[in-house]
Amino acid sequence: MRSLRWGLAASGWVALAATALQAGHPLRVACMTVFLVLCPGLAAVSGLRLTALSTGGWAALRPDPYALLKTVVLTVVLSLALSMLVAEALFLGGAFTTERAVLVLAAVTSVLALLPRKAGRG
Amino acid sequence: MGRRSELTGGTPPPAVQTQASARTPQASLPHSRRDTARRWAVRAMLPTALALWLVSLRDVDLRRMRDLGLLQVLPVSFWIALALLTLSFCMALYDRRTKNVWLAAHVLGLIAVLHATPTLLYATLRYAWAWKHVAVVDAVLRHDGVPETTGRFAVYDAWPGFFELNALFLRATGMDSVLGYAAWAPPVSNALLVLPLLLLYRSVVRDRRLVWGAVWIYFSCAWIGQDYFAPQTFAFLLFVTVIALVLRQLPSSVFPPSARPRWGAWRRGPLLAVLIMEIAIACSHPLTPLMLISALLALSIPRRNRRVTLPVLAGAVAATAAWDATVARPYLEIHLNSLMESLLNPSSNVASGGLAALGTAAPGQVLLAWIDRGLTAGVVLLAVMALWRRPSTRRTGMPLLLIAPLAVLVANNYGGEMIFRVYLFALPAAAFLISALLFERDTRRLRAPLVVYPLLLCMLGGLAFGYYGKESVNSFTREEVAAARYVTDHAPRGARILTLTTDVAGIDMSYDRHSRVSLAYQHIRDRKHLVGDPLATVEAFVAEATAKRPAYIVLTRAQHALTYLTGVLPADTQSRVEKVLSESPEFTVVYHNRDAVVFRYAPPEAGGR
Numbered sequence: 001m002r003s004l005r006w007g008l009a010a011s012g013w014v015a016l017a018a019t020a021l022q023a024g025h026p027l028r029v030a031c032m033t034v035f036l037v038l039c040p041g042l043a044a045v046s047g048l049r050l051t052a053l054s055t056g057g058w059a060a061l062r063p064d065p066y067a068l069l070k071t072v073v074l075t076v077v078l079s080l081a082l083s084m085l086v087a088e089a090l091f092l093g094g095a096f097t098t099e100r101a102v103l104v105l106a107a108v109t110s111v112l113a114l115l116p117r118k119a120g121r122g
Numbered sequence: 123m124g125r126r127s128e129l130t131g132g133t134p135p136p137a138v139q140t141q142a143s144a145r146t147p148q149a150s151l152p153h154s155r156r157d158t159a160r161r162w163a164v165r166a167m168l169p170t171a172l173a174l175w176l177v178s179l180r181d182v183d184l185r186r187m188r189d190l191g192l193l194q195v196l197p198v199s200f201w202i203a204l205a206l207l208t209l210s211f212c213m214a215l216y217d218r219r220t221k222n223v224w225l226a227a228h229v230l231g232l233i234a235v236l237h238a239t240p241t242l243l244y245a246t247l248r249y250a251w252a253w254k255h256v257a258v259v260d261a262v263l264r265h266d267g268v269p270e271t272t273g274r275f276a277v278y279d280a281w282p283g284f285f286e287l288n289a290l291f292l293r294a295t296g297m298d299s300v301l302g303y304a305a306w307a308p309p310v311s312n313a314l315l316v317l318p319l320l321l322l323y324r325s326v327v328r329d330r331r332l333v334w335g336a337v338w339i340y341f342s343c344a345w346i347g348q349d350y351f352a353p354q355t356f357a358f359l360l361f362v363t364v365i366a367l368v369l370r371q372l373p374s375s376v377f378p379p380s381a382r383p384r385w386g387a388w389r390r391g392p393l394l395a396v397l398i399m400e401i402a403i404a405c406s407h408p409l410t411p412l413m414l415i416s417a418l419l420a421l422s423i424p425r426r427n428r429r430v431t432l433p434v435l436a437g438a439v440a441a442t443a444a445w446d447a448t449v450a451r452p453y454l455e456i457h458l459n460s461l462m463e464s465l466l467n468p469s470s471n472v473a474s475g476g477l478a479a480l481g482t483a484a485p486g487q488v489l490l491a492w493i494d495r496g497l498t499a500g501v502v503l504l505a506v507m508a509l510w511r512r513p514s515t516r517r518t519g520m521p522l523l524l525i526a527p528l529a530v531l532v533a534n535n536y537g538g539e540m541i542f543r544v545y546l547f548a549l550p551a552a553a554f555l556i557s558a559l560l561f562e563r564d565t566r567r568l569r570a571p572l573v574v575y576p577l578l579l580c581m582l583g584g585l586a587f588g589y590y591g592k593e594s595v596n597s598f599t600r601e602e603v604a605a606a607r608y609v610t611d612h613a614p615r616g617a618r619i620l621t622l623t624t625d626v627a628g629i630d631m632s633y634d635r636h637s638r639v640s641l642a643y644q645h646i647r648d649r650k651h652l653v654g655d656p657l658a659t660v661e662a663f664v665a666e667a668t669a670k671r672p673a674y675i676v677l678t679r680a681q682h683a684l685t686y687l688t689g690v691l692p693a694d695t696q697s698r699v700e701k702v703l704s705e706s707p708e709f710t711v712v713y714h715n716r717d718a719v720v721f722r723y724a725p726p727e728a729g730g731r
Contacts, residue, residue: 021296022296023297024295024297024298025296029295029296032294033295036294044395047391048390048394048395049389049391050391050392050395066377069317069320069324070321072317073321073363073366074395076314077359080287080356080402081360081398081399081401081402082398083287083291084284085398085401085402085405086290087290088286091267091289092267092449094266094267096266098293098294101294102294
């Protein structure tokens with residue numbers, strides 16, 4: 001569980017570093033796609049204690065197909081929603097740049113991933 | 123309560139086992155020869171069907187499409203593959219030992235066959251509206267936001283979320299255009315939708331047969347095609363997810379209530395997640411927030427649900443009101459009059475919009491319209507029958523979700539499309555009810571597949587007519603795209619672009635720099651004038667052109683196909699327009715290929731005519 005949290009916390013910063021690659025570079029496309037479609041949502045699922053993932057990690061989801069399904073749905077949908085809201089806020093404020101958008105998303109993802117968890121509240 | 127326990131009442135898994143084992147002794151034999159044979163048949167049929175489908179797509183001659191679009195050019199092997207896939211799914215569904223992964227493979231196979239077929243066959247992006255949305259993303263990239271425009275693009279300035287999400291993705295990856303992936307939006311968005319649909323159905327029933335049956339029925343009846351590269355597709359995904367999470371919390375859910383609720387029946391985390399999705403819905407699409415509010419209001423009717431629904435309803439209302447009062451306010455102020463007219467004249471919203479036709483619709487399209495209506499009526503009828511025959515479904519919240527979109531029907535006609543959107547938003551609930559009617563366990567086991575298989579085939583047949591029947595308009599050749607590209611590249615800022623219909627792929631690129639007129643969507647008086655005197659009408663619409671701001675008239679294959687199919691203008695209108703413009707010395711052919719011709723009109727003297 002700890003590796004998942006730290007991996008998520010780092011994912012946005014890796015994606016931010018990938019913006020230094022050439023436009024359209026396959027590694028940059030792969031990093032960004034994975035980050036924007038999965039990471040903010042997975043961090044939210046973990047940080048907001050939306051499924052058993054936050055307390056028991058992937059092992060806790062294995063015996064419960066519904067929890068696994070819920071984790072996958074919320075991961076994708078919340079990632080897209082959060083990415084959209086960040087992009088929209090920056091566009092509306094006239095402050096949109098790629099680096100700024102990814103930076104904000106990386107920060108949000110890190111905060112959600114590293115939110116402290118109290119025992120027994122899952 | 124005995125009936126309820128079958129469907130929703132938190133029946134633990136052992137009870138399900140008991141019901142299953144209470145069937146005929148032969149069925150309960152763990153590894154009977156018949157069951158083994160059936161399982162292997164399913165394992166063989168699924169890959170066979172998919173292989174047959176892929177082979178069937180070779181050598182499809184798209185230029186033969188006429189009245190019924192893809193229906194008349196797809197080979198018999200395509201339909202055999204679809205029938206085989208359905209048979210395999212039926213057999214898999216009736217075998218309680220079938221694993222979820224096999225059922226998922228069948229549903230994904232169905233989505234591939236139905237929705238990847240056009241993507242694999244067409245040389246360019248399908249559907250004119252998808253091209254329009256590509257143009258909006260392009261404009262966002264050029265302007266760092268949706269440019270302020272009037273007319274039919276103004277709505278995107280008010281609800282820009284989907285376009286700005288795509289702009290973020292393009293900028294972040296460094297890709298040039300959404301055209302690289304927009305063509306795959308229908309299969310990908312439908313595949314993504316499987317997940318929240320499963321979540322939705324699994325929240326109210328444990329029986330896997332009902333859950334997968336409902337998912338299959340949903341995709342077999344979703345004929346209106348709101349799955350392309352569009353804000354509605356994105357917002358609908360969010361909508362189904364929110365509703366699934368709400369149903370999970372309702373007392374009728376098969377799950378126990380969550381521990382330590384803080385806000386109504388919600389813990390803080392899940393409620394915050396729902397709120398994020400509601401805000402995303404509110405700022406990405408004008409209609410979906412209203413559908414969400416309507417659904418939540420309907421779910422709030424039973425008093426027992428209100429601890430769950432009211433906090434979510436409050437969030438949806440607050441998000442929608444805040445967005446509409448700020449960013450969307452200029453658009454809503456301009457359109458307030460038409461909104462009020464719609465509200466005060468609800469009967470006009472029910473009509474499925476179309477223009478008064480000046481020509482005759484193609485015979486195939488008349489048939490298609492009846493089949494579409496038949497499928498829709500059949501879905502409603504089966505859903506109502508389910509409410510009568512399966513009383514246990516009445517406690518699930520699905521009946522309320524079925525009727526909830528009707529409330530929005532009276533509020534606005536949504537450009538004549540409201541009746542189709544009502545169907546879209548009611549379909550998840552309708553599919554579940556039909557699944558309960560067909561697959562609930564008390565159905566006599568031996569007879570059921572004989573009834574269910576033909577019924578599923580009928581649904582797919584109806585969907586094929588609705589979804590594939592207009593493909594001669596929805597598909598575009600490279601030549602048509604090249605003609606539009608020529609115009610958008612060469613037309614100077616302020617130039618007017620004239621077309622017969624809106625079905626021109628890529629003509630809206632740079633929409634912020636050019637003005638557009640589609641003659642088929644003008645006042646009936648102008649359209650009658652066009653039929654009577656094409657040259658004079660075109661001249662009237664380009665009268666303000668100058669040497670510096672010329673006008674372009676673009677005539678393409680798909681526009682002719684639309685006038686032929688719908689009869690919105692007589693089928694020979696395009697050829698007559700082309701003929702008179704060719705003979706007029708004032709119009710010059712500046713681009714021509716086998717599927718398109720572009721005329722340029724620029725008055726000889728500065729200052730216009």
